[in-house]
Amino acid sequence: MTASRGPSAIEAFLAWECEQPDRYEFANGAVTMRTGQTLRHGTITMNLMAGLREALRGSGCRVFVSSVKIIANDTVRYPDLCVTSARVDGKDDIVPAPVFIAEITSPATEATDYGRKKLDYFATASVRQYAIVAQDDRLIDLYTRTDAGWVNEVVPDDAVLNLSSIGVELSLDAIYEDTELDATRRPAGEGSVPAA
Numbered sequence: 001m002t003a004s005r006g007p008s009a010i011e012a013f014l015a016w017e018c019e020q021p022d023r024y025e026f027a028n029g030a031v032t033m034r035t036g037q038t039l040r041h042g043t044i045t046m047n048l049m050a051g052l053r054e055a056l057r058g059s060g061c062r063v064f065v066s067s068v069k070i071i072a073n074d075t076v077r078y079p080d081l082c083v084t085s086a087r088v089d090g091k092d093d094i095v096p097a098p099v100f101i102a103e104i105t106s107p108a109t110e111a112t113d114y115g116r117k118k119l120d121y122f123a124t125a126s127v128r129q130y131a132i133v134a135q136d137d138r139l140i141d142l143y144t145r146t147d148a149g150w151v152n153e154v155v156p157d158d159a160v161l162n163l164s165s166i167g168v169e170l171s172l173d174a175i176y177e178d179t180e181l182d183a184t185r186r187p188a189g190e191g192s193v194p195a196a
Contacts, residue, residue: 013076014094023067027075027116034066034078040179041104041135045080047175048102048133052083055168061085061099070095073123075116080104080133083166084126097126100165104133118143122150128165138172138181158183 013026023034037045045065052063061083069078071094079101086097101121103113113132121130122143132141140155144164155161161170173183 010071010074010076017076023069023078025069025075025077027077027120035108037104037106038135040181041080041106043177043179044104044133044135044175047177048081048170051170051174052081052163052166052168055170056083056166059085059167061166062088062095064095068093068095070098070101070124072098072117072127073120075120077117077120085166086126098124099126100129100131100163101127102131102133105135114141129163131161131163133175136181138176138183140172140175 009029010026013024013031017024017026025032025034049063049065056063062085063081063083066078066080068082069076070082079098081102082095082098083100084095084098088096103109103117105113118130118132121127122145128145130143132143134140138157140161142153142155142161144151144153155172157172159172161172161175163169176182177184
């Protein structure tokens with residue numbers, strides 16, 4: 001597909017993509033195929049989704065994972081996770097007005113997560129917070145929009161992720177549960193309990 005930029009280019013991309021068997025992102029006139037993920041990446045994503053879904057039950061906010069897309073600053077992205085408080089049509093595949101977005105890093109996406117995606121999310125008026133979740137360490141970079149601009153907070157190891165944009169707090173223990181970074185796991189020989 002050849003594409004330019006702007007709303008008409010996004011419309012052309014969306015029409016083209018809906019006929020493709022794979023998922024693609026569109027940014028700066030370039031089309032990029034989405035790749036698979038590791039089991040740890042998938043587990044972290046599902047832990048975030050489960051924690052947020054439970055905490056947001058009855059609030060009117062909806063949580064979506066990477067199978068749906070958002071429009072951010074004239075790009076089309078498939079974030080690992082996003083939350084919206086806008087009304088949604090279950091037939092759509094574009095999440096309207098995302099408030100919170102999370103990306104779980106991987107070697108292939110880390111530079112984009114901290115670079116172009118971050119700038120696109122920052123330029124999207126509805127986005128109040130953006131979290132970049134490390135996959136290989138218990139660490140989250142949380143960016144929060146304030147009246148003075150974007151503020152970055154590094155959320156380490158045993159801290160709590162404060163998502164003020166949606167009124168939710170999640171512990172890093174819950175986010176990294178069932179991964180090799182799970183705080184309840186012990187290295188072999190240090191009293192670990194065999195899996196049932």
